[in-house]
Amino acid sequence: MKNLLQGIELTTDPALIKRNSWLVVLTFFIMSVLYLWSNHFPHIDVAQNALALDQQIPFMSWTITIYWAVLLVAFSGALMIRNIKHLHIVLVINAITFLINFFIWFNFPVVYRGDNIIMEHSVSGVNRDLFLILYYFDSPANSFPSGHVSLMCLVAWVGYSLKSYAGYIILLISALGVLSVFTTRQHTIIDAVGGLLTVLLAVVIVRSFFKKLPG
8 A cells, every 4th residue: 555655855945845744834823723722621420541561651840851852853853744645645634634633532531640640750841841831731631632742643654755864864763752651650551552543544544535635
């Protein structure tokens, strides 16, 4: 089966980045507004989905910097996609994945982490500030599936498709991004698997209904 992102390349051409910017900014803005809204919508039924294995993963407060940094990598990487068709594919799959996740968050809210973890581990300094910013915008209700992992899976796909040293670096960054959701106690392994599955479902939908896209 042909890779939908086969032949994808990144560029530093200011004209192409400018061309991409309105699509990328608009997409991320709409998703952010919907995500923040869903975060603060009153949820009634919640459940815990942590496994014993999740508790064996050490909490590392410094990885909150990775948790935030990979979001910037995803945003800037989308801006740098050379071929507009590849950009459309990435954004469409990202949007469909988000809508699937949003449906689950809205109808079947699952809670995992507690905001008191930074108190339990005496987190201080910049790391504490980054956690507090995260907790201000992000409630624990949208635990399953992990939107963070969904995005990192899409970033990893781009990295794999690049077939270059830059692609390998992006793959490494995306892997660190996934690991950071565990070491910051933001998500569980089940959440991560859910995030992966929603991306795969979005790819299937794109292949089925967007026949004009490459592949």
